[in-house]
Amino acid sequence: MTTEMILTNARLVLEDRILSGSLVVRDGVIAEIDEGKSASGVDMDGDYILPGLVELHTDHLESHYSPRPGVRWNAISAIQSHDAQIASSGITTVFDCLRLGSDEDDGFKMGEMRAIADALAEARSENRLRADHLIHLRCEVSASDVLEHFADFATDGQVRLASLMDHAPGQRQFQTMEQYTLYYKTKRGLSDEAFAHFVQRRQDASARYSDAHRKVLASACAERGITVASHDDATLDHVAEAVGFGVRLAEFPTSIEAAQASHKAGMSVLMGAPNVVRGGSHSGNIAAADLARAGVLDVLSSDYVPFSLIQAPFVLADEIDELDLATAIRLVTSTPAKTVGLDDRGSLTTGKRADLVRVRRDSGIPVVREVWRQGQRVA
Template sequence: MSTHPKTFKNARLILADDVLDGSLTVDDAGLISEVGSPTETEGHDCEGDYLLPGLVELHTDHLETHYAPRPKVRWNAVSAVQAHDAQIACSGITTVFDALRVGMDEDADLRYPDMRALADAIETGQRENRLRADHFIHLRCEVSAPDVLDAFKVFEDDDSIRLISLMDHTPGQRQFVSLDAYKIYYQGKKGFTDAQMEEFIQKRQQRASGIAPANRKKLSEIAGERGIAIASHDDATVAHVDEAVGLNTKIAEFPTTLEAAKASHEAGMAVLMGAPNVVRGGSHSGNISARELAEAGVLDVLSSDYVPISLLQAAFQLAEEIEAISLPKAVATVTSTPANAIGLTDRGMITPGRRADLIQVKMVGAIPVVRGVWREGKRVA
C-alpha cells in the first residue's frame, strides 16, 4: 500500500450534501483534484469504508494532561505536544486549535510561563515537522482573573494565535448560574468547608465585578487589532449574546441555555458545543444538552474539549439519533463549519481544490474506527 496514494478507491465519500460510492484523486500539491464514480485504477483501496474530510477541532485543552500528568509533575513540553498530537491525529483530527489558559487562579497548578512553554513547543513541533496534525493556538482568557492582561502580553508577538475565547467562571452566572453546582465542583476539588466555600464565592464575585467588563473589552480590542477571531463562552442570556455581538464575536462556545444558543445562531455566530456532551447524553455541569440544541436546529460546531475521539463519535451519533440531521450535515459540524468559522476555507470538504486532509473510517457497531489519516495527501496515521 502506498504511503501517499494519488487515488483513493472503493470509498463511501461523505460530501457536503451526499454520500457517494466512488473514488478521489489527489494532485502533487496535496489538493483534491477529482471526485468521481468508482474506478478500477490502482490506488489506496478503502474497502468500502467511509472517506471524509479531516476533522477540525477549535477547542481542546487535552494537551495539559500530557504536560502535567500528575500534580506538580511537568513533562518535557515538546514530548508532551508530540504525545498529544499523536492522539489527536489518530482520532481523525487533522487541524487542531490547542487551548492554552490565560488568566489563572492564585492557587492554580499551572501558570502562564507553562502556557508559553507549551506554545513554544507547539511552534517548534510545527517548524521541525514533528507533528501529524496542523496546529494553531487558542487562548482561553479568564476575564475575571487579575493577571489576564499581563499573561496575554506573553503572546503579543505570536502569529500562531488565531482564536481567543472570553471566559468568566464567576459563581452565580454563565456556566455556574447554579451556586449549588459551583459548590459541588469546587468543594470536591479543593476540600473546602461550608464556611470556606462561602468566603471563596464572595471573594470571586467581588473581584469579578471590578475587573471582568474592562478586561473583556480590552482583550476584544487587542484581538481586533491583530485579526484574531473571538469566541464567547458560556453565554446564558440574550444580554450576554448582545454583548458578544458588540465585540464582533464569531463563535459562541458552550451556551448554557436554549435562549442564548438561539440568539447566537440568529446573530450569525457559529454555536459550538462539546462532543462529550453528545456522547454522554448531557452536560457534566447540568446545563443544556447539545442534543437539545441539535434538535432545535441551532447546533453548528462540535468540539472534543477533553476527549479527542469524542469528536468523530459524536458526529456519527448525531446522524444516527436525530432524524433531521443527515450524515453529511453531522460531519459538517466537525469539518467544514468550524473551518469556515475560523477562516480556514482551504479545507474541511471533499471537493476539488480543497486540501486532501482525509480520514478513512469504518463503523464497528456504533463506534467509528479510524483506519487511516492523511494530511495534504500524505499519510500521518
C-alpha cells in the same frame, strides 16, 4: 515531481451527500472526485472517506503537560503525546487551548503558556507533528493578570482564536451554586468557611475586572484578525454583548435562549462532543443533541476527549431523524474551518487540502483506519 494517490471504492462524505466513488490527490491537494470505482488506486473496501476533522477547543494538551497537580512534563514530549492522540482520532487541524489568567487553585504561572507555545513552534519546525496545530487562547477575564499573560502572545502568529471566559459563581456556566459547589467545594474538599471565602474572592474579582478585560481583549483581537469566541453565554444580554464584541463563535451556551439568539445573530454555536456521546452536559446545562434538534448547533468540539469528535456525528445521525451523516460531519469539518477563516480545508472539494480520514463503521463506535494531512499519511 508530482505525487499522486488514488482512493477508490470509498463512501466519500461530501458536504451535502455521500458519494460512492473515487478521490484523486495530487501534491497534497484534492484534484478529482469521481463517481464509481476507479480502475486503479487503493481499494478503500467501502469505508468512509471524511475531510480531516477541525478541532477548535481542546484542553487536552494541558492534561499532558500537567498530568498531576503540581507535576510539569517536558513540553515537547507532552505535545507529541497529545498530537498522536489527536491524529489517531481523525483530527488534522487542532486549536490547542492555552489558559491565560492565574488563580490560587489551578492556574499556570506567568510564562508557562508562552513556553508551551514556543515548544509547539519548535516541534513544528522539526517536523514532529502529525496534525496542524494552532493556538486558542482561553482568557479568564476575571483574573487580575490576564492582560499580562495575553501580552506574552502579542506577536505570535500561531494564535488564531481567543475566548473570553468568566467562571465566577452565580453566572454563565455556574448560574446555580449547586454545580459550583460540586465542582469546587466537594471535589477539592474545602470546608464551609474556606469555600465561602473562595466564592467571595471569585465574585469580587469578576466584578472588578471582567468588563474592562473583555473590552481590551476583544479590541486587541480585532486589530490582529484573531477570531473571538464567547463562552458559556446564558442570557440574551450575554449574547448582545458578544455581538457588540464581534464574536463569531459562541462556545457552550448554557441555555436554549442564548443558543438560539447566538445562531440567529450569525455566530457558530459550539457544543461539546462528549455532551453528545454521554447524552447530556456534565455541568447540568443544556444537551447538545437538543440544540441539534432545534437546528441551532453548528460546531462540535472534543473538549476533554479527543475521540469524541469522530464518534459524536455518528451518534447524532443515528438518533436524530432530520440529521443525516453528511450534515452531522459538517459540525466537525467545514463549519469550524469557515468560522475561523480556514478556507483551504474542511471539505472534500477539488482544490482544497487533502486532509482525509478513512473510517470503518458498520455499527456502534466508528474505527479510524487511516489519516492523511496534505496527502501524507500521519496515522
